[in-house]
Amino acid sequence: MIFEVFRQERKGQGFVHGGSFHAPNREFADAYAREFYARRQESVALWVVPREEIMEIDEFPDEFDLKYRRVDGYSIKARLKEARERAGKPPS
Amino acid sequence: MNERANLLLELADDELILGWRDSEWTGIAPFLEEDVAFSSIAQNEIGHARALYELAARDLGTDADSLAFDRAPEDYRCTPLVELRRLEWARTIARHWLYETADAIRLEALKASGDPEVAGLAAKMDREEIYHRMHAEMWVERLLATDEGRGRLEEAVHELWPYALGVLDDGLRPGFEAIVRERLPFELPDVEPVPRGRHEVELEGLLEEMTMVRRSAPAGAQW
Numbered sequence A: 001m002i003f004e005v006f007r008q009e010r011k012g013q014g015f016v017h018g019g020s021f022h023a024p025n026r027e028f029a030d031a032y033a034r035e036f037y038a039r040r041q042e043s044v045a046l047w048v049v050p051r052e053e054i055m056e057i058d059e060f061p062d063e064f065d066l067k068y069r070r071v072d073g074y075s076i077k078a079r080l081k082e083a084r085e086r087a088g089k090p091p092s
Numbered sequence B: 001m002n003e004r005a006n007l008l009l010e011l012a013d014d015e016l017i018l019g020w021r022d023s024e025w026t027g028i029a030p031f032l033e034e035d036v037a038f039s040s041i042a043q044n045e046i047g048h049a050r051a052l053y054e055l056a057a058r059d060l061g062t063d064a065d066s067l068a069f070d071r072a073p074e075d076y077r078c079t080p081l082v083e084l085r086r087l088e089w090a091r092t093i094a095r096h097w098l099y100e101t102a103d104a105i106r107l108e109a110l111k112a113s114g115d116p117e118v119a120g121l122a123a124k125m126d127r128e129e130i131y132h133r134m135h136a137e138m139w140v141e142r143l144l145a146t147d148e149g150r151g152r153l154e155e156a157v158h159e160l161w162p163y164a165l166g167v168l169d170d171g172l173r174p175g176f177e178a179i180v181r182e183r184l185p186f187e188l189p190d191v192e193p194v195p196r197g198r199h200e201v202e203l204e205g206l207l208e209e210m211t212m213v214r215r216s217a218p219a220g221a222q223w
Helices: A026-037 A077-087 B003-023 B032-060 B064-069 B089-111 B116-144 B147-164 B173-183 B202-210 B212-216
Strands: A002-008 A016-022 A045-050
Touching: A002 A026, A016 A026, A016 B032, A026 A045, A026 B032, A026 B116, B003 B032, B003 B064, B003 B089, B003 B116, B003 B202, B032 B064, B032 B116, B089 B116, B089 B147, B089 B173, B116 B147, B202 B212
Parallel strands: none
Antiparallel strands: A002 A016, A002 A045
16 A cells, blocks of 8 residues: 655645655555655654555646636736726826 | 672563563564564663663673673573574464563662652653553454464464573562463463573574674773
8 A cells, every 4th residue: 555645844834745655554554654754853753654545636728718817817017017008197 | 899780680581581582573474564563662672772771881880782792692681582593484483472561560660769760761761661561462452353363473472481480589470470371362382481691502593793893992992
């Protein structure tokens, strides 16, 4: 069984993927996770997850190119310039 | 030698020699994860030995390295169980589990000692030994789960049983024996314990190798 390990370096921080290892069950996984990812006090907490329990999603179709939904998909630069010109120079 | 120094040396020698034997798996354990875990346990045992030698050295007016490396083979007080060299995984796990089970009983007794330094050190060691016991128990459970594993464990425990009975003194031994008989699903014979003070032939080879570097430089050299 492969386990994926996520480590938290400091309290309050997010968990970041650290790596993975083989273990026959959860008890061994507990022991090995401690040895590999926390023995040198480099983590304050671990999430140890059987790989098969992780739901992976990696396809995100965008057939109609609705790019205005994206953060970077809607450019306001040109509109801003246009609006400035329409308004004329600000009074000095 | 006073009684306390004697007791500390018995414990320290057990931990040092077992740590050394366990470290012989480094690089060749059955799989990588276990290689790392078992090497780490070996390091812990040697760390415990060091703390125990330091305490004994203060009583004896010497230092930890001299106690660990400069004594004659016959002066070591370790139990013969830890001296055996088998390098076979079932025997390694059987010894690991038998030793940790005995050690837990011994540490419990030492934690209740009237000597605060001994009790304090025993408590500190025990906080690491908890993980060694978990590790040993997991392996025993895993071996017992299949016919092949159970057969191998049974054979190994049978071979080591008289040695295991020699780890603790007469006062603590019955408690140990009861726990082992209760936990393992096979019969164990009534045999005489292999006493502390006797040594296995392979201890000499171990000491030869372990003290090689120290002997190569004049006493007192700094590393």
